[in-house]
Amino acid sequence: MFERLLAAPPYSLRQAEKEALLLPGLNELAQFHYETCRDYARIVDAAWGGPRIYRAIEEVPFLPVGLFKKRELSSTATPSLVLRSSGTTGQTPSRIVVDPETATRQSRALIATFRPILGDRRLPFLAIDTKDVLQPTDMTARGAGVLGMMKFGARATFALDSALETDLERVRSFVGANGSQPFLVFGFTYLVWTKLYERFRDGELDLTNAILIHSGGWKNLEARKVSNASFRAALRARFNLSRIYNFYGFVEQIGSMFVEGPGGLLYPPNFTDVIVRRPGSWEPAEPGEEGVVQVVSLLPRSYPGHSVLTEDRGAILAVDTGIENRFGKAVAIAGRVAKTELRGCSDVIAASAA
Structure with missing residues (x-):
C-alpha cells in the first residue's frame, strides 16, 4: 500500500x-x-x-x-x-528511534514530496545552518532537516559557522558562483530571517533563481511581528526571492511534511x-x-x-x-x-x- x-x-x-x-x-x-x-x-x-x-x-x-x-x-x-x-x-527533547527500513521510507517520502518543486536534478545547495548539526548517530530535528534536503543538493555550502554567525563572504561567494541558475536554499525559518535576511542589505544578494524551503521557528518570529505574509514580502523586496515554500513537520513523525x-x-x-x-x-x-x-x-x-x-x-x-x-x-x-x-x-x- x-x-x-x-x-x-x-x-x-x-x-x-x-x-x-x-x-x-x-x-x-x-x-x-x-x-x-x-x-x-x-x-x-x-x-x-x-x-x-x-x-x-x-x-x-x-x-x-x-x-x-x-x-x-x-x-x-x-x-x-x-x-x-x-x-x-x-x-x-523527544527521542525517536530510527532503523534502516524507516530511514529508507522517510528518504523516499521526502523525495516524492519535494520532487514537484525541485525536480530531478540536484541543485547547488546553501544551508542556512552550521555543518555541526550533522551528527552520525544522535541528531536533532534541525540536523535531520538539513541532511534530508541535501539529497536534492550538490556542493553543499553552510552559511553559518560553529557559533551560528553568518559567514558573509562564504554566502556572497556561493551566490556569485551559482546565482545565474536555479539553486536551493534551506533553513529553519528563524535562522533564515535572522542569519540571512537581517545580515544582508537591500540588493546585496540576488536570489532571483533561488528556491527557498523553510520551516519552524514561527513562534520567535511572531514575537517580532513577522507573519508568513510579511516574511515572504520582505525576502522578495530585499533579494528578489519569490519561490518560497514553507512546510509543516515534526521530528516525532519525520518525513511527513x-x-x-x-x-x-x-x-x-x-x-x-x-x-x-x-x-x-x-x-x-x-x-x-x-x-x-x-x-x-x-x-x-x-x-x-x-x-x-x-x-x-x-x-x-x-x-x-x-x-x-x-x-x-x-x-x-x-x-x-x-x-x-x-x-x-x-x-x-x-x-x-x-
Missing part, C-alpha cells in the same frame, strides 16, 4: 480514495507496533480496550506527542539512529493525513472548525509514530479543491495548544504506559 501511495504524484488522490488506501496500512502498522512495542501495547489495552481492525482512520489509536519526551518507544531490534527534537534550552500550496494552505501528501480533534471530547472536528491536529502516516515502523496527536491547533479549510492539481485536505496551522487542553488526554495515555 505504501508503494502505491508513494508512486502517485504526492497530492493527486481524492480524499475518499486516499483514506481507502491509507486505512489498511494504518491497521497493519497498529498491529505491528502492538506486537513489537510493549509500551504501545499497554497503551492500546488500557486506553482503547485492546487492538482491533479499525474501520476509519479516525479510529486508529493515537499517542500524544509529549509521550515521546517521557519514553523512548521502539519497535525495532536494529536501531541505527536516534533523532532528537530541537526543543528550547531546558526542555526534555505538509508543504505550502495555493492560498498559503498546507497539503498532506498521499502517504499521510491529518485529523483535527475537539479538545476534551477528542471527537473529530467539522471542516473549518479549529482544534488539535493529529497526523497519521505510513512511514514509521521502527517506533509507534504512525498516529500522533500534536500540540498544534489547526483547521481543515478545504477538501479536494483540485487547485494546481492538489487534492485531499488543505490545512491551516494556527499555533500551539494551551497545555490545559491536552492535559487530560495526555495524562491518561501516559499513565497507561507507566
Whole structure:
C-alpha cells in the first residue's frame, strides 16, 4: 500500500480514495507496533480496550506527542539512529528511534514530496545552518532537516559557522558562483530571517533563481511581528526571492511534511493525513472548525509514530479543491495548544504506559 501511495504524484488522490488506501496500512502498522512495542501495547489495552481492525482512520489509536519526551518507544531490534527534537534550552527533547527500513521510507517520502518543486536534478545547495548539526548517530530535528534536503543538493555550502554567525563572504561567494541558475536554499525559518535576511542589505544578494524551503521557528518570529505574509514580502523586496515554500513537520513523525500550496494552505501528501480533534471530547472536528491536529502516516515502523496527536491547533479549510492539481485536505496551522487542553488526554495515555 505504501508503494502505491508513494508512486502517485504526492497530492493527486481524492480524499475518499486516499483514506481507502491509507486505512489498511494504518491497521497493519497498529498491529505491528502492538506486537513489537510493549509500551504501545499497554497503551492500546488500557486506553482503547485492546487492538482491533479499525474501520476509519479516525479510529486508529493515537499517542500524544509529549509521550515521546517521557519514553523512548521502539519497535525495532536494529536501531541505527536516534533523532532528537530541537526543543528550547531546558526542555526534555523527544527521542525517536530510527532503523534502516524507516530511514529508507522517510528518504523516499521526502523525495516524492519535494520532487514537484525541485525536480530531478540536484541543485547547488546553501544551508542556512552550521555543518555541526550533522551528527552520525544522535541528531536533532534541525540536523535531520538539513541532511534530508541535501539529497536534492550538490556542493553543499553552510552559511553559518560553529557559533551560528553568518559567514558573509562564504554566502556572497556561493551566490556569485551559482546565482545565474536555479539553486536551493534551506533553513529553519528563524535562522533564515535572522542569519540571512537581517545580515544582508537591500540588493546585496540576488536570489532571483533561488528556491527557498523553510520551516519552524514561527513562534520567535511572531514575537517580532513577522507573519508568513510579511516574511515572504520582505525576502522578495530585499533579494528578489519569490519561490518560497514553507512546510509543516515534526521530528516525532519525520518525513511527513505538509508543504505550502495555493492560498498559503498546507497539503498532506498521499502517504499521510491529518485529523483535527475537539479538545476534551477528542471527537473529530467539522471542516473549518479549529482544534488539535493529529497526523497519521505510513512511514514509521521502527517506533509507534504512525498516529500522533500534536500540540498544534489547526483547521481543515478545504477538501479536494483540485487547485494546481492538489487534492485531499488543505490545512491551516494556527499555533500551539494551551497545555490545559491536552492535559487530560495526555495524562491518561501516559499513565497507561507507566
